[in-house]
Amino acid sequence: MYNLYFFFSKVTYLSDKQPKRIKQRRDPLGRCSQLRKLKGKGALEARESKDRRRRKMAMDLERVVEQARETFESGGTRSYFWRRSQLRALKDLLHEKEAAICEALKLDLGKHRVEAYRDEIGFLIKSVDHALQNLKKWMKPEKVSVPLVAFPTTSEVVLEPLGVVLIFASWNFPIGLSLEPLIGAISAGNSVVLKPSELASASSKFLATNLPKYLDNKAVSVIEGGPLVGQQLLEQKWDKIFFTGSARIGRIIMTAAAKHLTPVCLELGGKCPAIIDSLSRSRDVKVAINRVAGAKWGFCSGQACIAIDYLLVEEKYAPFLVDLLKEKIKNCYMRPADLTRIVNKQHFQRLREMIEDPLVADTVVHGGSLDQESLYIEPTILLDPPLDSEVMKEEIFGPLLPIITLKKIGDSIEFLKGRPKPLVIYAFTNDEKLKKRIIEETSSGAVTFNDAVIQFALDTLPFGGTGESGFGKYHGRFSFDQFSHRKAVMRRSFCLEFSFRYPPWNERKLQFLRYIYSFNYVGLLLLFLGLKRCSST
Amino acid sequence: MKPEKVSSILTAFPSSSKIVSEPLGVVLIISAWNFPFLLGIDPVIGAIAAGNAVVLKPSESSPATSSLFARILPSYVDSSCIKIVEGSISETTRLLEQKWDKILYTGNAIVARIILAAAAKHLTPVVLELGGKCPVVVDSDIDLKAAARRIVVGKWGTNNGQACIAPDYIITTKSFSPKLVDALKTTLEKFYGKEPMKSEDLSRVVNSNHFSRLTRLLADEKVSGKVIHGGERDEKQLKIAPTLLLDIPDDSLMMQEEIFGPLLPIITVDNLEESFDLINSKPKPLAAYLFTTSKKLKEKFLNSVSAGGMLINDTTLHFTNTNLPFGGVGESGMGSYHGKFSFDAFTHKKGVLHRSFVGEVSARYPPYTPRKQKFLKAVLNGDITDLVLSVFGCLKS
Numbered sequence: 021m022y023n024l025y026f027f028f029s030k031v032t033y034l035s036d037k038q039p040k041r042i043k044q045r046r047d048p049l050g051r052c053s054q055l056r057k058l059k060g061k062g063a064l065e066a067r068e069s070k071d072r073r074r075r076k077m078a079m080d081l082e083r084v085v086e087q088a089r090e091t092f093e094s095g096g097t098r099s100y101f102w103r104r105s106q107l108r109a110l111k112d113l114l115h116e117k118e119a120a121i122c123e124a125l126k127l128d129l130g131k132h133r134v135e136a137y138r139d140e141i142g143f144l145i146k147s148v149d150h151a152l153q154n155l156k157k158w159m160k161p162e163k164v165s166v167p168l169v170a171f172p173t174t175s176e177v178v179l180e181p182l183g184v185v186l187i188f189a190s191w192n193f194p195i196g197l198s199l200e201p202l203i204g205a206i207s208a209g210n211s212v213v214l215k216p217s218e219l220a221s222a223s224s225k226f227l228a229t230n231l232p233k234y235l236d237n238k239a240v241s242v243i244e245g246g247p248l249v250g251q252q253l254l255e256q257k258w259d260k261i262f263f264t265g266s267a268r269i270g271r272i273i274m275t276a277a278a279k280h281l282t283p284v285c286l287e288l289g290g291k292c293p294a295i296i297d298s299l300s301r302s303r304d305v306k307v308a309i310n311r312v313a314g315a316k317w318g319f320c321s322g323q324a325c326i327a328i329d330y331l332l333v334e335e336k337y338a339p340f341l342v343d344l345l346k347e348k349i350k351n352c353y354m355r356p357a358d359l360t361r362i363v364n365k366q367h368f369q370r371l372r373e374m375i376e377d378p379l380v381a382d383t384v385v386h387g388g389s390l391d392q393e394s395l396y397i398e399p400t401i402l403l404d405p406p407l408d409s410e411v412m413k414e415e416i417f418g419p420l421l422p423i424i425t426l427k428k429i430g431d432s433i434e435f436l437k438g439r440p441k442p443l444v445i446y447a448f449t450n451d452e453k454l455k456k457r458i459i460e461e462t463s464s465g466a467v468t469f470n471d472a473v474i475q476f477a478l479d480t481l482p483f484g485g486t487g488e489s490g491f492g493k494y495h496g497r498f499s500f501d502q503f504s505h506r507k508a509v510m511r512r513s514f515c516l517e518f519s520f521r522y523p524p525w526n527e528r529k530l531q532f533l534r535y536i537y538s539f540n541y542v543g544l545l546l547l548f549l550g551l552k553r554c555s556s557t
Numbered sequence: 558m559k560p561e562k563v564s565s566i567l568t569a570f571p572s573s574s575k576i577v578s579e580p581l582g583v584v585l586i587i588s589a590w591n592f593p594f595l596l597g598i599d600p601v602i603g604a605i606a607a608g609n610a611v612v613l614k615p616s617e618s619s620p621a622t623s624s625l626f627a628r629i630l631p632s633y634v635d636s637s638c639i640k641i642v643e644g645s646i647s648e649t650t651r652l653l654e655q656k657w658d659k660i661l662y663t664g665n666a667i668v669a670r671i672i673l674a675a676a677a678k679h680l681t682p683v684v685l686e687l688g689g690k691c692p693v694v695v696d697s698d699i700d701l702k703a704a705a706r707r708i709v710v711g712k713w714g715t716n717n718g719q720a721c722i723a724p725d726y727i728i729t730t731k732s733f734s735p736k737l738v739d740a741l742k743t744t745l746e747k748f749y750g751k752e753p754m755k756s757e758d759l760s761r762v763v764n765s766n767h768f769s770r771l772t773r774l775l776a777d778e779k780v781s782g783k784v785i786h787g788g789e790r791d792e793k794q795l796k797i798a799p800t801l802l803l804d805i806p807d808d809s810l811m812m813q814e815e816i817f818g819p820l821l822p823i824i825t826v827d828n829l830e831e832s833f834d835l836i837n838s839k840p841k842p843l844a845a846y847l848f849t850t851s852k853k854l855k856e857k858f859l860n861s862v863s864a865g866g867m868l869i870n871d872t873t874l875h876f877t878n879t880n881l882p883f884g885g886v887g888e889s890g891m892g893s894y895h896g897k898f899s900f901d902a903f904t905h906k907k908g909v910l911h912r913s914f915v916g917e918v919s920a921r922y923p924p925y926t927p928r929k930q931k932f933l934k935a936v937l938n939g940d941i942t943d944l945v946l947s948v949f950g951c952l953k954s
Binding site: 132133134135137138142143145146149164165166167170173175177178180182183259267270271274275277278279281283286288299301303304307308310313314318352353355358359455459463464465466467468469470471474475477478479480481482483486487488490491492493505506507508509510511512513514517521522523524525 | 563564565566569572574576577579581582658666669670673674676677678680682685687699700703704706709710714748749750756758850855859863864865866867868869870871874875877878880881882883884886887888890891892893905906907908909910911912913914917919921922923924925926929930933934937938
């Protein structure tokens with residue numbers, strides 16, 4: 021039985037409530053036992069009703085998946101023209117519904133429309149354009165070379181859609197993280213079922229209402245709902261599951277996928293560190309501060325898998341850095357209208373507990389104030405919180421920024437070893453040796469030097485994690501490949517037969533095979549002409 | 558190993574990007590018994606090339622090869638990071654409890670599910686090289702002698718049918734099947750003599766479990782009377798003669814399970830295009846083969862049938878082209894290897910972006926204004942004109 025209730029809204033069922041205990045009294049007419057029977061009957065009816073609803077939901081889901089499969093198997097999603105039409109329709113949706121998307125993001129997260137455009141709408145338009153420009157090229161079979169010994173033969177790799185794919189999106193970029201994988205799945209010619217996060221309910225509703233108006237809804241469906249719906253979806257057979265979210269749920273999904281041997285792509289998170297080296301030019305320092313602050317408080321208030329989680333800096337440099345960050349917060353990150361709020365009470369509570377840990381509270385050097393009603397947490401800086409505190413063990417996913425000081429900046433490499441691999445490592449430095457060490461001696465999904473978050477926008481770089489931060493990659497061509505099967509195809513001719521391929525075996529045939537595998541064409545020719553004797557090893 | 562330079566985009570100007578191939582770490586390779594040497598060492602080649610430490614668990618069903626690895630490999634490779642663990646189910650279970658950075662498994666779909674579920678606990682990515690029923694569709698307008706040779710060597714010349722890419726069953730037309738059967742019989746005699754049970758060119762069945770399994774397939778009453786060639790068995794020597802069966806029912810055991818042995822059913826249809834429906838009614842196989850000179854049929858086959866790999870006018874040979882990815886889809890597996898694909902299977906492709914401090918764009922940061930939005934729109938759309946206009950405040954929203 022999966023426990024998907026962590027991170028999601030708590031749901032209580034009638035069956036969880038215990039019936040009240042009735043005092044044992046003399047009851048000649050049997051009224052108490054009748055009352056007990058009635059109460060038991062009520063609970064039973066409630067359970068049966070819940071089971072009926074579950075069965076109905078399961079049947080509805082099965083029908084959706086069946087239709088998606090029928091559409092795929094009829095060939096409805098394979099043609100270039102269908103894929104292009106769907107991508108163009110997505111682009112139309114993004115242009116025509118920009119205001120509605122911004123409104124949904126405002127309701128879900130309090131996102132400013134500039135942030136909404138920068139991180140979701142504009143980003144998606146760029147991705148759709150990239151897919152439209154390259155789709156023909158991506159769909160084309162890739163010719164591969166064949167060794168001369170196999171003449172006459174041709175070989176190629178054909179990119180084939182996988183079939184019916186399931187996409188689970190996350191709540192922090194609810195439109196972006198739904199549609200970016202959808203672009204890849206459609207480009208690759210699949211049918212798709214999309215399950216947006218129920219924690220971003222306005223965005224989920226937007227997608228459920230609008231995607232059917234723009235896309236081929238026999239091939240692309242949106243299923244809304246919470247953990248129960250997620251569970252039921254996982255019981256179906258999929259040709260691929262794409263998940264963005266936490267490692268904990270990633271494990272549940274991969275375990276469910278194992279039953280059907282379904283390949284998965286897991287886009288998880290982790291604690292993304294930013295190594296801040298001393299920078300000699302004051303202009304570089306100013307830019308670095310802009311980018312660090314932007315990648316924390318300007319990016320869904322730190323609720324992002326690639327947001328900067330914590331900083332690593334030399335202890336002598338730390339006070340200077342703290343002052344610069346405080347200044348930056350004061351100038352750019354004080355207006356609540358510019359800051360995304362915390363998504364819900366559970367996450368607010370989680371972050372509150374991180375700050376209110378007595379050992380951590382003492383390390384707050386800026387911010388720390390919270391407003392539960394508006395789900396607002398002030399941009400907060402912590403200086404050297406204990407490494408075994410929650411704020412340094414768990415992914416923060418919020419506007420708290422720990423700064424960990426080190427004796428020398430090179431110690432950051434050792435610090436990172438032995439810790440779970442994050443989705444990104446950031447480093448602000450002009451030291452080429454340090455950059456080389458970071459690339460070669462640390463491991464992460466990606467590395468970005470002298471900036472943060474922006475690598476997300478590049479379609480030429482694979483986006484994905486390693487270790488605890490996930491596996492599989494997407495964006496650009498990588499999205500197309502993620503949802504494709506690379507089918508090897510070899511075509512042979514009937515002319516030119518080599519008898520050494522066939523039994524009965526003898527030493528001469530073995531010698532031919534030795535020369536074949538070492539591509540020794542001279543030896544082959546001489547052996548063929550009888551000018552070379554076969555050797556036995 | 559060389560980092561791959563990739564292009565950056567206007568949004569990130571000025572910057573340079575590359576993809577660095579990084580070893581995953583410590584990988585586990587669980588190999589199979591049918592090509593025990595190959596399926597042990599081939600993935601190890603990829604794992605080493607990608608810079609990983611490796612633990613290889615050879616199959617206990619090929620104990621001589623397993624102990625050969627344990628004895629001789631340490632004297633050739635760096636045994637501090639390339640290790641052999643021998644054993645069977647309990648050792649494999651213990652291995653699967655450990656945390657790996659990748660697991661590559663070659664074997665069957667039942668065990669694969671267990672491995673995938675175990676890998677899920679540690680979020681370990683896997684490559685699963687499984688099998689399936691590899692069909693061979695045979696058209697009439699072909700060089701029948703060459704086709705028969707290629708089918709026979711692909712089936713019985715490849716570990717006596719005990720191979721994931723060996724032809725599992727044939728589909729041909731009713732009118733052509735007598736000629737095909739004759740050609741197969743003639744070729745079998747040419748390769749293995751009149752008494753194939755005495756031929757030294759045929760591998761035996763691996764062990765008594767598999768011998769019993771194959772015997773059970775033959776004993777299924779649904780296939781009784783359908784053997785048209787062979788069928789002899791010698792339990793003591795673990796030998797089964799090359800056996801042909803004609804038109805066994807689809808619900809027989811032999812048509813529902815991967816055969817993995819020297820039994821070859823031939824199914825006849827009226828029209829070859831019916832064969833695609835039959836193939837698609839079964840789980841996707843690791844390989845699918847077609848013998849034809851018809852361009853139309855080739856294209857239809859390639860577009861209608863999904864399999865790990867496909868070969869026209871031959872069998873099994875695609876395995877040897879290291880420029881082709883070797884792997885399955887659906888029930889036949891996930892991931893691929895061979896050649897560079899092996900290197901990639903054991904590598905993490907790390908995106909590395911180098912940005913300059915020059916070219917700072919204040920539009921990225923709050924406080925947000927309509928002008929910043931216009932600028933961002935232009936940057937994200939790659940629109941130089943709009944970009945310039947927005948800088949000068951000339952763009953309307």
